[in-house]
Amino acid sequence: xxxxxxxxxxxxxxxxxxxxxxxxxxxxxxxxxxxxxxxxxxxxxxxxxxxxxxxxxxxxxxxxxxxxxxxxxxxxxxxxxxxxxxxxxxxxxxxxxxxxxxxxxxxxxxxxxxxxxxxxxxxxxxxxxxxxxxxxxxxxxxxxxxxxxxxxxxxxxxxxxxxxxxxxxxxxxxxxxxxxxxxxxxxxxxxxxxxxxxxxxxxxxxxxxxxxxxxxxxxxxxxxxxxxxxxxxxxxxxxxxxxxxxxx
Amino acid sequence: xxxxxxxxxxxxxxxxxxxxxxxxxxxxxxxxxxxxxxxxxxxxxxxxxxxxxxxxxxxxxxxxxxxxxxxxxxxxxxxxxxxxxxxxxxxxxxxxxxxxxxxxxxxxxxxxxxxxxxxxxxxxxxxxxxxxxxxxxxxxxxxxxxxxxxxxxxxxxxxxxxxxxxxxxxxxxxxxxxxxxxxxxxxxxxxxxxxxxxxxxxxxxxxxxxxxxxxxxxxxxxxxxxxxxxxxxxxxxxxxxxxxxxxxxxxxxxxxxxxxxxxxxxx
Ligand SMILES: Nc1ncnc2c1ncn2[C@@H]1O[C@H](COP(=O)(O)OP(=O)(O)OP(=O)(O)O)[C@@H](O)[C@H]1O
Ligand SMILES: [Mg+2]
Numbered sequence: 475x476x477x478x479x480x481x482x483x484x485x486x487x488x489x490x491x492x493x494x495x496x497x498x499x500x501x502x503x504x505x506x507x508x509x510x511x512x513x514x515x516x517x518x519x520x521x522x523x524x525x526x527x528x529x530x531x532x533x534x535x536x537x538x539x540x541x542x543x544x545x546x547x548x549x550x551x552x553x554x555x556x557x558x559x560x561x562x563x564x565x566x567x568x569x570x571x572x573x574x575x576x577x578x579x580x581x582x583x584x585x586x587x588x589x590x591x592x593x594x595x596x597x598x599x600x601x602x603x604x605x606x607x608x609x610x611x612x613x614x615x616x617x618x619x620x621x622x623x624x625x626x627x628x629x630x631x632x633x634x635x636x637x638x639x640x641x642x643x644x645x646x647x648x649x650x651x652x653x654x655x656x657x658x659x660x661x662x663x664x665x666x667x668x669x670x671x672x673x674x675x676x677x678x679x680x681x682x683x684x685x686x687x688x689x690x691x692x693x694x695x696x697x698x699x700x701x702x703x704x705x706x707x708x709x710x711x712x713x714x715x716x717x718x719x720x721x722x
Numbered sequence: 723x724x725x726x727x728x729x730x731x732x733x734x735x736x737x738x739x740x741x742x743x744x745x746x747x748x749x750x751x752x753x754x755x756x757x758x759x760x761x762x763x764x765x766x767x768x769x770x771x772x773x774x775x776x777x778x779x780x781x782x783x784x785x786x787x788x789x790x791x792x793x794x795x796x797x798x799x800x801x802x803x804x805x806x807x808x809x810x811x812x813x814x815x816x817x818x819x820x821x822x823x824x825x826x827x828x829x830x831x832x833x834x835x836x837x838x839x840x841x842x843x844x845x846x847x848x849x850x851x852x853x854x855x856x857x858x859x860x861x862x863x864x865x866x867x868x869x870x871x872x873x874x875x876x877x878x879x880x881x882x883x884x885x886x887x888x889x890x891x892x893x894x895x896x897x898x899x900x901x902x903x904x905x906x907x908x909x910x911x912x913x914x915x916x917x918x919x920x921x922x923x924x925x926x927x928x929x930x931x932x933x934x935x936x937x938x939x940x941x942x943x944x945x946x947x948x949x950x951x952x953x954x955x956x957x958x959x960x961x962x963x964x965x966x967x968x969x970x971x972x973x974x975x976x977x978x979x980x981x982x983x984x985x986x987x988x989x
Contacts, residue, residue, distance in 0.1 A: 476828050476834075477828060477829050477831075479828075480824070480825055480828040480829055481829070483825075484814065484817065484821075484825055487816065487817055487821065488814075488816045488817070491816055491857075492816070556811070556815075557808070557810050557811050557812040557813075558812055558813065558814050560778060560808055560810075560812045561808075561812045561813075561814075561826070561829075562829065563777075563778065564776050564777060564778060564801055564804075564806060565801065565829045565830055566798075566801045566802040566830060566831060567801075567829065567831075568798055721778065721779055721780065722778045722779075
């Protein structure tokens, strides 16, 4: 396990040395929270939907975990490009462990950033409905971090350049985020958005998180947990499968 | 397996990249404990062969064995038998020199008690101990190279691949490196497989040499045997006679590669 630890340790070192990354990664969700939360808050209230800021917190936490998870998973791509991946890939340990160490590193970082956004939300006045459900929220964030980092690692194993990374962000990650229930409730959404939101696994992640924070759910917690559990399994399988084929 | 069985064996190996035949039916065998040099012009297929031997690339055809393990089918076992210094940079810039060494020591299974003393000894050997806490990002090209060489020597594998280890190193460091490598071979029976463009290094250090050109091995033997085969006076003349005097088209490509690399370093 020492090998898995050292792979994880390297990500921590990298992360803590570049504070700008911490600020950058939390900045975008914070902007969403403030601009949308306050900007659309009154419209949302007039529509009889309650407090939008409260609704949005789960969405921006998911946003943080999604983007940093995929980004840190994609670190493999950067390592490939700058040569460091070779150093890991010819080490006398199994690829599974290499992947595990890297994925755990990325997941720790995205979990930490998700937690940071949660704390910021608390600072601007957000309060969870029921603190007793907080451990559930933490568990959901952990599962999502692992799943999305694995997803990023799998994708990184398939593409060869930064343009590929950009393309994935623009054509996969952004749509996944905007077409989930992160920013708007699916209940009254137009038919098309509701259908897309229902087949998007991220909707279930954000729904579960929202339930644990403010007690609102669209699909029901049992279904949510089932789908995010399945998503984790599929993402890990995808990462292992792609990473095993990777040539450096 | 018996001690006399070759520790590295390559049989009819082919590697193609699209239309390019980088390695074209190469076969050779290397004895346990031997110091073997692989020489050839730019783009001859040296690195590609090493990448296949070290599980980084899959061969298009043919078989490769390391210490009795089929490299394609038993990758994990094959990986336990070797260490490598890559031709291209492979250090983590956001870690310090010491951290890069520690990372390698743990990942490559150096026993815990030996990690610190070995790292210290090797970093002192390449004159980097004073700079151990500097981020590699701040290192010059030669310093990075020295770090990579020291790192490659950290764990003591049965086989050590050195792909142009002396590229960009000053004369002092080159001498230190080759003396150390000779000692490893003598004291630990380590097998050394290296490539270089400095023919004097090959002549001094290697016990046997193979010359590869356009993906094919054109001659194998000791430096003296190669000179004799080609009716020339020394390795350099033999090499030029075997591979021709012309410059390879790959040179310009390779030059670009170096430029990109130095730009990346300069970031
Ligand atoms: N990943 C790749 N994709 C396409 N072509 C490649 C790839 N790697 C190597 N080649 C080609 O294979 C040939 C052999 O390259 P290789 O790196 O093995 O040469 P080399 O003998 O190590 O040369 P040098 O002395 O310049 O390091 C070259 O023509 C090169 O362009
Ligand atoms: Mg080469």
